[in-house]
Amino acid sequence: MSSIKKNFIYSSLLTTTTIIFPILTYPYISRVLGVSSFGLCNFIDSIINYFILFTTLGLSVTGIREIAKVKHDSIALNSTFSSLITLSLVTTVIGSIILVIITFSVPQLFENKGLMLFGLLKLIFNSFLIEWFYKGIEDFKYITTRSVIAKCLYIIAIFVFVRQKSDYPIYYLICVLLIVFNAIVNIVHSRKFVKFSFHNIRILPYLKPFVTIGAYNIMISLYTTFNVAYLGFKCGDIQVGYYTTATKLFAIILAINTAFSGVMMPRMSSLIAEHKFEEFNHQLKLSIELLLSFVFPIIIFTIFFAPEIIDVVSGSGYEGAITPMRIIAPLFFVVGYNQILIIQTLMPLNRDKIIFRNSMYAAILGLILNILLVNTLECIGSAIVWICSETFLMIASVINLKKTCPLCFPRKLIVKNIITMIPLSVILSGIYFCSMNSIIKICISGLIVIAYCLI
Structure with a gap:
C-alpha cells in the first residue's frame, strides 16, 4: 500500500473521530451550559484564536512545506525545525504580553479575566503544538493515535466535571488542557526525529513566507x-x-x-x-x-x-x-x-x-x-x-x-x-x-x- 493511501486512511480515521467526538459531547454541552454561557465561551475563545493566528501567522503551511523538503536530511531537518520553533516562540511571547494588557484594559474582557487567563495558557502552549512538523514528515499514524487518546480523555473530563450551567469556566479550561496535553506529548515525541539547537538557526529564509501566508490567514479570519x-x-x-x-x-x-x-x-x-x-x-x-x-x-x-x-x-x-x-x-x-x-x-x-x-x-x-x-x-x-x-x-x-x-x-x-x-x-x-x-x-x-x- 502506498504511503499516501496509508496517510489518507489514518487521516480519515482522525476525521471520523473529529466527527464522532463532537457528536458525543456537543449535545450535552449545549444543553448543560445553555446558549448564553456557551456563547460566552465561544466569544472568549474567538479572541484567543485571533491571538494564536497573529502569533503563528503562516507557520502551519510554511512548516509543513519546509519540513517536507528536508525530511530526509537530518542536519537540515534539525536546523529547519529549530529555526521555525524559535520564530514561533518569539511571536508567542509578544502576543502573550499584548493579550495580558488588553485583558486588563477592555472592560468586557476584564469581566471575564478568568477565561482570558485560561486562554493565555492556550496561546502559550499552542507554540509547542508543532503539528506542522508531523505533517511535514508525514507521520499521520502518530497524529491520529495521539489525537484519539487526547479526545477520549477530553470526553471523559467533560462528562465528569461539567454538570451545570455555572461550570462554563471548567468547560473552557478542559478545552485549553486538551491543547496543553497535545503540545507536551508532541514536544516529547519529537525528540525521536529531531533535536532542537540554537546552532544553525536561520530565521530570515522563513520570515517572508511566514508573514505572507500569515497575512493570508489573517485576511481569511x-x-x-x-x-x-x-x-x-x-x-x-x-x-x-x-x-x-x-x-x-x-x-x-x-x-x-x-x-x-x-x-x-x-x-x-x-x-x-x-x-x-x-x-x-x-x-x-x-x-x-x-x-x-x-x-x-x-x-x-x-x-x-x-x-x-x-x-x-x-x-x-x-x-x-x-x-x-x-x-x-x-x-x-x-x-x-x-x-x-x-x-x-x-x-x-x-x-x-x-x-x-x-x-x-x-x-x-x-x-x-x-x-x-x-x-x-x-x-x-x-x-x-x-x-x-x-x-x-x-x-x-x-x-x-x-x-x-x-x-x-x-x-x-x-x-x-x-x-x-x-x-x-x-x-x-x-x-x-x-x-x-x-x-x-x-x-x-x-x-x-x-x-x-x-x-
Whole structure:
C-alpha cells in the first residue's frame, strides 16, 4: 500500500473521530451550559484564536512545506525545525504580553479575566503544538493515535466535571488542557526525529513566507474568526451561540475534506520539488472528483433538515441557528474547492503573493459586509458575510490559476452533479414534510444520502 493511501486512511480515521467526538459531547454541552454561557465561551475563545493566528501567522503551511523538503536530511531537518520553533516562540511571547494588557484594559474582557487567563495558557502552549512538523514528515499514524487518546480523555473530563450551567469556566479550561496535553506529548515525541539547537538557526529564509501566508490567514479570519468576535461585541453572547452552533456543525462535516487536503499538502509540495507535474495535475483532478462525489448531497440534506439537526444536536433554545445554517450550507462546496485551489495547488506552487492578494480583497469585502449587515441582521448577517467572502475568494483563485496551472473550473461536472441531485431533492422533500420524530427523519434521510453518494 502506498504511503499516501496509508496517510489518507489514518487521516480519515482522525476525521471520523473529529466527527464522532463532537457528536458525543456537543449535545450535552449545549444543553448543560445553555446558549448564553456557551456563547460566552465561544466569544472568549474567538479572541484567543485571533491571538494564536497573529502569533503563528503562516507557520502551519510554511512548516509543513519546509519540513517536507528536508525530511530526509537530518542536519537540515534539525536546523529547519529549530529555526521555525524559535520564530514561533518569539511571536508567542509578544502576543502573550499584548493579550495580558488588553485583558486588563477592555472592560468586557476584564469581566471575564478568568477565561482570558485560561486562554493565555492556550496561546502559550499552542507554540509547542508543532503539528506542522508531523505533517511535514508525514507521520499521520502518530497524529491520529495521539489525537484519539487526547479526545477520549477530553470526553471523559467533560462528562465528569461539567454538570451545570455555572461550570462554563471548567468547560473552557478542559478545552485549553486538551491543547496543553497535545503540545507536551508532541514536544516529547519529537525528540525521536529531531533535536532542537540554537546552532544553525536561520530565521530570515522563513520570515517572508511566514508573514505572507500569515497575512493570508489573517485576511481569511476577517470573515471567519473575526465574525464571532465582532458579533459578540455588537450583538451579545446569545447571537454568538446561534452562529457558532451553525458553523461548528458545518466544520464537523467539512473536516472530511480538510483531512484529505492535509494529507495532500506535503505530497503536492514534494511533487513540485521533484518536477513531477503530470502526477501533480492528476492528483488535483482526483481531489476535485472526490469533493464533488459527496458535497452536493450534504448541501441538500443540510438545507432541508437544518431544524431537525439543530433540535437533535443542541436542543431547544437554539432555533436562531437554523437560518444561518441553511445560508452557509453551500460553503461545503465553496470552502472545499477553495482548499483544493489554495492548499493543494497555490501553496505547493509557492504562489504566496497571489494567495495574499486574493485573500486581502476577500477580507476587505468581509469587513465591509460585517459593518453593513451584522448590526441589523445579527447572526444571519455573519453567515451572509462568510459565504460572500469565500465565494469571492474562490472566483479570484480560479481566475489566477488559469494563468499559472492547467486547472479549469469543473463546470460540466458540477452541472452533471446538480442534475443528478434532483431525484434526491424530491425524496428528501417528501421525508421533510412527513410528520415524524426528528431523529427518525435524520436517520432515514441520512441513510438515503449515503446510499445516493455511493451509487
